[in-house]
Amino acid sequence: MGRNTRKRRMPLATKVMAGTAALALGGGGLVWANFYASAHEKNSGHNRTRAAAAQVATIKCPDVGQKLRNVPRGARAGVDKELARLDQQITEAYARLAATRQAQEGDPGYVQNAILGPLKSKRTAALDRIGTNIRRGGGNAPGGLGRFAGCKGMNADQPDDNGGGQGGGGQTEDPEESQDPAETQDPGEGQDPGDNGNGAAGPVADDFVDITTVEPNGIQGPNGLAANGDTGSTGTFTTACGVNENDLHNSDNLIVAPGVDNGAHHTHDYVGNQDNDAFSSDDDLAAADTSCQNQGDKSTYYWPVLRLQDGTAEFDAGDLGGGAEGNVGTILKAQQAEIKFVGNKQGDVVAMPKFLRVITGDAKAFTNGLANANTAWSCTGFEDRQLTDKYPLCPDDSQVVRTANFQSCWDGQNIDSANHRDHVAFVQADGSCPSGFQAIPQLQVRLVYDVPTPTVENGQVQNPYAVDGFPEQLHKPITDHNDFINVMDEDLMNEVVRCVNSGEDCE
Structure with a gap:
């Protein structure tokens, strides 16, 4: 009744990037280098508190998808593809961040100049295409989309509550993201950021x-x-729809990134509907098999898988x-x-x-x-x-x-x-x-x-x-x-x- 995930073809550029940024772990698989440590950990007599607070652990970009309110239906497919492109750009920039730690130690401006600057240029082009899609669909593109192009370095602390609340379920508009060079500099100091024993980019x-x-x-x-x-x-x-006994997995997201292969960048478990991928239409869902005991329930229920990093x-x-x-x-x-x-x-x-x-x-x-x-x-x-x-x-x-x-x-x-x-x-x-x-x-x-x-x-x-x-x-x-x-x-x-x-x- 179910089917396993189709295998993903990895573009050559992505293979090179992943191979550079990743480390072999145990019996197989690739894991990303982790560049932050416990805020109270000490190593070789160095107190890592300041390093943990200042380290560029990841990249923070405005979530453009949450800022779009009025996209004509005819424009949504094109807009969704550009939003997925923005996600891919962040993934690639993070891979470069992971692969260039030695260069960052020798150049305080490296992250800004070699990673965040080029990323902003790519995002600007994608944002322009989003505006074009909306206008071609008969809508009015939001003014100032370009202000969401800039990204910044982020340390490993937990996020602040950015005005979170219940409301209508949507996120409030953030002010323009500013570039602060201090937030994009690695403290260097010859400290080994460590990997908390597992070599992976979290958890710690x-x-x-x-x-x-x-x-x-x-x-x-x-x-x-x-x-x-x-x-x-x-x-x-x-x-009752089971626990995904059919091993139905993929890294698509039919809701957020319809028509985009690997739109989620992580693997999902699926129960219920057995025709779940980025290319499933409503008619496909209605005609599909279901893992639910009540065959009238062909709903799709899905969530990211939980893994043991072993x-x-x-x-x-x-x-x-x-x-x-x-x-x-x-x-x-x-x-x-x-x-x-x-x-x-x-x-x-x-x-x-x-x-x-x-x-x-x-x-x-x-x-x-x-x-x-x-x-x-x-x-x-x-x-x-x-x-x-x-x-x-x-x-x-x-x-x-x-x-x-x-x-x-x-x-x-x-x-x-x-x-x-x-x-x-x-x-x-x-x-x-x-x-x-x-x-x-x-x-x-x-x-x-x-x-x-x-x-x-x-x-x-x-x-x-x-x-x-x-x-x-x-x-x-x-x-x-x-x-x-x-x-x-x-x-x-x-x-x-x-x-x-x-x-x-x-x-």
Whole structure:
């Protein structure tokens, strides 16, 4: 019923870049060099606190896709391809950053002159093409798109909350990104940045915390409030779709980058619909097989894979989206994938439209900030303790849990929007929807994994696990995300609404 990922052909230039920037790890696969260390680690008598604070660990660029609000439908395919091109440019620039550390030590202006300057030129050209696509589609291109061309170096600290909130699900406009030479200089000083024992571009020791030391908080992510409660529509509908027993994987993203091969730059697990790649049309989705027990549910549910960085060469060890972009090691299959729809504490819900697309979380939250972040990590037996920017270290008799509560307010008109967020919104603190939105069943996804607990000693983490991500995001836990396209038939969606609104628990 399912099919495995098609193999990616790697362009020669990318092969050379990946080969230069990568290091062999254990039995196979490629991993990216990591250039930052624990802020309190010492090496050869040198205190690395200042180095860790100032080091250029990655590249931060404005997320142009989140700044586009009014893109004509006829222009979206071309715009999406240019947005994917911007992502590829950042990936290539990060590879150069990874491959040229020695040159950076000898030249404080190297990052700016050799990496960020050329990147800005390429981004300027892509932004011009975005404007051209919008105008050809009959729209008005936003003024001043060029101000989003500049990027800067970023250290390894966690992101600030850049005005994050629930609102309509969209990120607020950032001011023009300025170039600050001080932010693009490597401190040098002859210090060895270290690799925390695994040679990979994250995660690092500071990305983990012992769950038993975390105080109960009940948080379900920065934005992802549970919409349901003991009032309003209190029923549930659970759909059983397996844990990707069919090993359906690819590094596409049908929602964000339709028609673009390797648009996600990281590998996804898929359950439900079995025709999931960048080139699937709505008709393809409607005609596909499904892994769900209820054959009326052909929805696609997908999320980035979780990996154990153990040196194992997976099927994608040499592919773009896999090992060639720093996503390495054994793919961990979830032991449980609980997919449930719940109600709204303020009242009834209405049916979702067919082919509604919803993204929760932000794959670029480390560089974007927390406006669209929505992560919740925990351990079985400790789920009253939720983490947003740390991976949990679970006790021996406990398993890792990833939870995602989706946006559950819909604008009543659109199945998607230009930035793939504005057509849906999270509930507000009291459970109500923002003005102009109506409540729909809230999708809640709970994934449980049997993960060998990493060890952290002397500021280094051994055998860490991490979520797949864009290379420049350094495998930070805050970048976890989850995606959904509704492909339930009308009768099943009506049954979901009936169960939720009547207070029943249905399967």
